[in-house]
Amino acid sequence: MIDLCVLGPGGRMGQQVCDLAIASDSVRLASAVERKGAPAVGSVIASSSISIGDALPSGLSQAQVYIDFTSPAATAEAAHQAIAHKTAAVVGTTGLDSPCQKALDELSNVAPVFVAANFSPGVALLLHLAKTAAAALGSEYDLEVVEMHHRNKVDAPSGTALALGEALAEGRGLNLEAARESNRDGQVGPRRQGEIGMFAVRGGDIVGEHTAFLIGDEERIEIAHRAQKRSVFAAGALRAARWVVTQPPGRYSMSDLLGF
Numbered sequence: 001m002i003d004l005c006v007l008g009p010g011g012r013m014g015q016q017v018c019d020l021a022i023a024s025d026s027v028r029l030a031s032a033v034e035r036k037g038a039p040a041v042g043s044v045i046a047s048s049s050i051s052i053g054d055a056l057p058s059g060l061s062q063a064q065v066y067i068d069f070t071s072p073a074a075t076a077e078a079a080h081q082a083i084a085h086k087t088a089a090v091v092g093t094t095g096l097d098s099p100c101q102k103a104l105d106e107l108s109n110v111a112p113v114f115v116a117a118n119f120s121p122g123v124a125l126l127l128h129l130a131k132t133a134a135a136a137l138g139s140e141y142d143l144e145v146v147e148m149h150h151r152n153k154v155d156a157p158s159g160t161a162l163a164l165g166e167a168l169a170e171g172r173g174l175n176l177e178a179a180r181e182s183n184r185d186g187q188v189g190p191r192r193q194g195e196i197g198m199f200a201v202r203g204g205d206i207v208g209e210h211t212a213f214l215i216g217d218e219e220r221i222e223i224a225h226r227a228q229k230r231s232v233f234a235a236g237a238l239r240a241a242r243w244v245v246t247q248p249p250g251r252y253s254m255s256d257l258l259g260f
């Protein structure tokens with residue numbers, strides 16, 4: 001049995017992770033930590049005896065691994081605190097900035113750290129297929145990424161869209177930062193050679209949809225993934241938690257877990 005701490009248990013993803021952990025026979029929900037002052041602090045998670053706390057050190061000290069679907073600031077703070085406890089980390093928060101990546105790197109010197117912008121096995125395959133397609137088809141096929149998410153998503157493009165852009169760029173031998181175009185508005189002129197367009201649609205309760213387009217003069221290929229339920233990400237995060245606690249300190253990703 002693996003003892004788990006869930007960060008952000010009141011959030012959309014945190015709730016899914018708690019529900020699956022409570023139903024699991026290989027993971028035990030040991031603690032759950034929310035932001036100080038959050039309304040959920042002090043409440044008991046349904047079907048468990050776990051009370052939601054706001055003290056990270058105490059929550060982390062009760063667990064072998066924590067799962068984090070929160071915000072970049074909370075992710076950096078948790079990584080700093082986890083160093084003292086050598087707690088393994090599974091991080092699904094997206095929009096991670098460089099201070100956050102630095103904190104995760106520091107934690108990875110003493111504990112295994114698994115980071116994925118998307119925990120669905122289908123998306124891992126999508127990235128693999130996109131890279132292969134971009135390499136196979138060559139520069140006469142223009143590359144674009146479109147993603148769609150629910151109206152409450154706060155970052156754009158999504159972490160998965162950026163990963164998809166990276167996969168296309170790697171396949172084509174491009175640098176994503178230089179190639180990326182997310183702003184077509186007004187007299188933008190013709191498409192640049194080697195550009196990778198990335199666009200975000202927001203609305204309703206869409207869980208997450210990503211499409212890579214490879215567009216030639218006479219044909220178009222679309223490689224798409226549609227998540228139907230958030231539980232696909234929560235199940236992937238729990239699978240990553242079970243696996244990562246068996247690994248030595250270091251950084252890990254879905255390709256390490258799935259072998260793509």
Ligand SMILES: NC(=O)c1ccc[n+]([C@@H]2O[C@H](COP(=O)([O-])OP(=O)(O)OC[C@H]3O[C@@H](n4cnc5c(N)ncnc54)[C@H](OP(=O)(O)O)[C@@H]3O)[C@@H](O)[C@H]2O)c1
Pocket residue numbers: 007008009010011012013014033034035036038039069070071073074077091092093094095116117118119120233
């Ligand atoms: N990797 C994947 O497969 C995947 C899948 C889906 C989503 N995501 C990402 O996961 C993140 C969360 O998404 P979501 O839809 O679950 O968002 P959400 O519903 O807003 O949940 C975030 C939760 O984290 C809490 N939180 C904020 N600061 C905290 C802190 N310092 N300590 C503990 N908890 C804290 C929030 O509390 P308050 O509301 O009180 O601030 C909230 O309960 C986003 O970055 C999203 O893009 C990743």
